Amino acid sequence: MNVLFKNARILTMNPGEDVYEGCLYVDNDRIAYVGTDDPVAVREKLPAGYKPDRTVDCGGNLLMPGFKNAHAHSGMSVLRSQADDMPLSDWFNKQIFPREARLNADMIYDATQLSVLEYLTSGITACFDMYLTPESIARAYRDMGFRGVLCGNVNDFSSSVETIGEMYDKLNDYDPLVSYEMGFHAEYTCSDELMRSLADLAHEKKAPVYVHLAETASEVAGCVERHGKTPAVYLDSIGMFDYGGGGYHCVHMSEEDVDVFADKNLHVITNPGSNVKLASGIAPIKTYVDRGINVAIGTDGPASNNCLDMFREMFLTTGLAKLREEDAAVVDALDVLHMATVGSALAMRLFDADVLADGKLADIVMIDLDQPNMRPFNNIPKNIVYSGSKSNVKMTMISGEILYQNGRFSDRYDVERIYANAQNVIDVIR
16 A cells, blocks of 8 residues: 655654654555655656555654564463563463473464564564574564564474574565564573584574573673683583574673674663563663664563553663663663664664665654654654553554554454464463
8 A cells, every 4th residue: 555644753763763744655565755845856756657555644753763662572462461460480480381391383373473563563663582482473463564584493392503594495485475584582591512513504594593692691691600701701602693693682791792792783672661570680782882883672572571552661771771881871872772673673684674765664653742742842762761651652554554553453454353363372381
């Protein structure tokens, strides 16, 4: 469908571009034109014979790139509030792992669909999803019209390196909305043999690798005891990051770990909400920014966060950094907004979905500025980070399709069925 958005404020997230007034034309799944409403400029950029099927009057509200959730376990939505207020080791071993053992592919499909609905209400247009049964997750994203980047989740107890290779080939040729990156759960859940085998596969495919990394102090201490090195240094020593990749959490990083990330151009994917709730610690975001390391933002899973809300994650990213450094000037809100959009897109290798520009994917959100928390218009981008909320998400579009608008989901969804299916899963695994 071709859609014209008129009377809009626009934040492209392109370097050096501030908010301006203009219009945006969508041609099927791509942006055909974004800029001022100068008729000459519009006419020069639009394809011959272009005619909008629908016109949306934005009424002065803001169009910007969708947020990218750079780390989540969407299928864990059915475990939300099943294991709260307990230490991480008990959370995993006494509550999460036993219930996960009862999940099957169809259950994870239903749970993923529930998470997608929540993503849409938060202006999230893509998710970097690391969980079980990747094929059913890919099917859920395709059926929901949502953009998903799946990540390998191999460990000593599930999946295999061979399966990672198969999924890499299969799911990167599955659907335009779906892609797949190599990954494994964590150093502490994988044997040295398994990790070296995965590193070999990464070299064979010339592919980046992503992993939970330095999430807790005990994880780092265990790695040093097993391998004589901190996690990032150890993984780099076996060639795991020779083709890039990144780490989820990155809370307890040594100077040498940070050097590895800087030297290999790896991505830090911070998850402040989950790290706070599980008392894992506060990541040194200022250090990463100062070293020029790309930082992305993720919610982590709905069992550990428990909220899939990018607004809360953005505020925590900057707020906790200021608290950690005892300096209110560090990790500027504009940098955080970049992390949640462009930074996350880069980490997820969604190079066509990072900014609003001609030819880019039409993954767009509209922010409702006609609410008290968005007034006055002193600094709209910073206001999104410091006072914005999910209530300000007026529209979420993915690949040129409006999936959420004015508090209502697209008619393509049977929302009550999705809710009922998720409840049925809970009743089985409880």
